Amino acid sequence: MNKPDMEFVKTHFAKELPYVAALNMRFDELTEGVAVMTMPYDARLVGDPESGVIHGGAVSALMDTTCGAAVFSHPEASMGTATIDLRIDYMRAAKPGREITARAECYHVTRSVAFVRATATDGEGDTPVATATGAFTVDRAASEGKA
Amino acid sequence: MSRRPPEPVQVVKQRRDAALAALVGSVPFISFLGVTFDRRGDELTAILPYRRDLIGNPMLPALHGGATAGFLEITALIGLSWGMLWEQVETGAVDVAALGEGWCPKLPKTIDFATDFLRSGLPRDAYARAEITRSGRRYASVRVEAWQDNRQRPHAQAIGHFVMPQGPMA
Numbered sequence: 373m374n375k376p377d378m379e380f381v382k383t384h385f386a387k388e389l390p391y392v393a394a395l396n397m398r399f400d401e402l403t404e405g406v407a408v409m410t411m412p413y414d415a416r417l418v419g420d421p422e423s424g425v426i427h428g429g430a431v432s433a434l435m436d437t438t439c440g441a442a443v444f445s446h447p448e449a450s451m452g453t454a455t456i457d458l459r460i461d462y463m464r465a466a467k468p469g470r471e472i473t474a475r476a477e478c479y480h481v482t483r484s485v486a487f488v489r490a491t492a493t494d495g496e497g498d499t500p501v502a503t504a505t506g507a508f509t510v511d512r513a514a515s516e517g518k519a
Numbered sequence: 520m521s522r523r524p525p526e527p528v529q530v531v532k533q534r535r536d537a538a539l540a541a542l543v544g545s546v547p548f549i550s551f552l553g554v555t556f557d558r559r560g561d562e563l564t565a566i567l568p569y570r571r572d573l574i575g576n577p578m579l580p581a582l583h584g585g586a587t588a589g590f591l592e593i594t595a596l597i598g599l600s601w602g603m604l605w606e607q608v609e610t611g612a613v614d615v616a617a618l619g620e621g622w623c624p625k626l627p628k629t630i631d632f633a634t635d636f637l638r639s640g641l642p643r644d645a646y647a648r649a650e651i652t653r654s655g656r657r658y659a660s661v662r663v664e665a666w667q668d669n670r671q672r673p674h675a676q677a678i679g680h681f682v683m684p685q686g687p688m689a
Contacts, residue, residue: 390574391583418547419596422623427548428632429589436585437575454576455584459633 375444375451378402385441392437395430399441405478407441409434412471424468428460428502431492434474435460435504439488442476443508449478449486450511456485458506466501470494476504486510534615538608539563541618542600546593546626552586554593561605565594567645574642582640587665591647591677592632595661598649599627599681604688617689625684627659632679640674643667659683 382399386392386409395417401408411434419427436458443453466472476490490504539558543549552573557564567573567590575583604624607613618624647665654660658680665675 388577389583390572390577391586392575394572395585416547416551420623420626420628421545421547422625427546427589427592428629429548429552429585429592432588432592432632432634433583433585436583436588440584452576452578454581454639455634455636457633457635458584458588459631460588461631462629465628 378445381445389437391433395433397434397437400473402441402445405442405446406476407438407445408473408475409438409441410471410473413469420465423465425465426468426472428462431462431466431472431502432458432460434472435476435490435492435502436506438474438476439478439490439504439506440508442478442488442490443486443510446478446481446486448481448510452511453486454509456507456509458504460502460504462502463499464501466492466494467496470496472501481510484510534608535605537615538604538618539601541615541622542604542624543597545622545624548589549593549597552589552593554590556597561601563598563601563648565590565597565647565649567647569642569644579639580642582642582645584634584636584640587636587640587645587675588632588634588677590645591634591663591665591675592629592679594647594665595632595649595663595677595679596627596629596681598663599651599654599659599661599683600624600688602651602654603684607687607689612687613689622689624688625686627681627683630658630680630682632677634675634677636675638672638674641667645674654683657683
């Protein structure tokens with residue numbers, strides 16, 4: 373199976389995955405092994421009613437999606453991938469009202485695993501809102517056209 | 520010394536259910552995801568009813584990993600907060616009547632959260648329980664396990680660390 377054109381993926385992917393669409397995520401960038409996605413601020417995603425800060429669970433979804441996109445855009449990985457594990461460090465609260473942008477990089481791919489790290493920012497200062505590290509599945513046979 | 524008669528069961532239940540509903544209802548993201556809680560005494564089981572909106576891979580189909588991770592983080596946070604609120608409501612430190620509309624509980628803050636995706640999430644309801652492995656004055660460690668059809672075959676587990684809020688919840 374040949375991989376679809378990444379420009380095509382960029383415009384269709386976010387709309388066709390129901391949960392990604394529900395959170396209104398969009399692609400900013402998708403190149404080989406690197407993905408950048410943005411999630412707009414939405415009052416329905418608030419986790420702390422007192423401050424209006426977005427729930428970590430919504431940030432997790434942005435991180436997971438962006439990391440997965442970084443994996444399938446990597447030339448040595450397959451289009452189909454699944455999260456094996458994802459760890460998120462929440463460094464500070466995202467500023468209420470600000471959209472959150474995640475940048476993920478797939479920095480190593482073996483025959484069966486892709487390693488990814490990601491950073492989420494809200495445009496306020498130099499400290500990211502959160503960082504993530506994850507491992508994702510790679511179906512090498514599929515990516516080599518043997519499946 | 521006179522002993523107080525035990526409270527009628529419906530008074531106790533009503534108070535506990537009202538406290539839980541106020542806590543869960545205060546967090547918009549919980550209703551966005553559609554998570555509800557089943558209470559047995561102080562034990563909670565979180566429920567994520569299936570909706571098509573939760574799908575991440577329409578080909579399989581499978582739940583989005585982010586929906587599962589969010590579900591587990593909600594379970595951990597409510598588990599921790601409920602532990603504190605239960606204590607404060609049962610001892611009378613917090614009056615349930617104060618937990619009405621517009622109540623903003625002081626919630627724990629997530630330091631880190633690591634999710635293990637053990638199996639692909641099926642297009643069905645999911646359940647989760649949190650186990651507080653350590654709850655100190657400032658920090659807490661929580662383990663969460665989630666399953667679907669079979670309790671013995673969890674589809675995800677997670678470990679999270681949290682900074683605990685100080686003082687009464689209301």
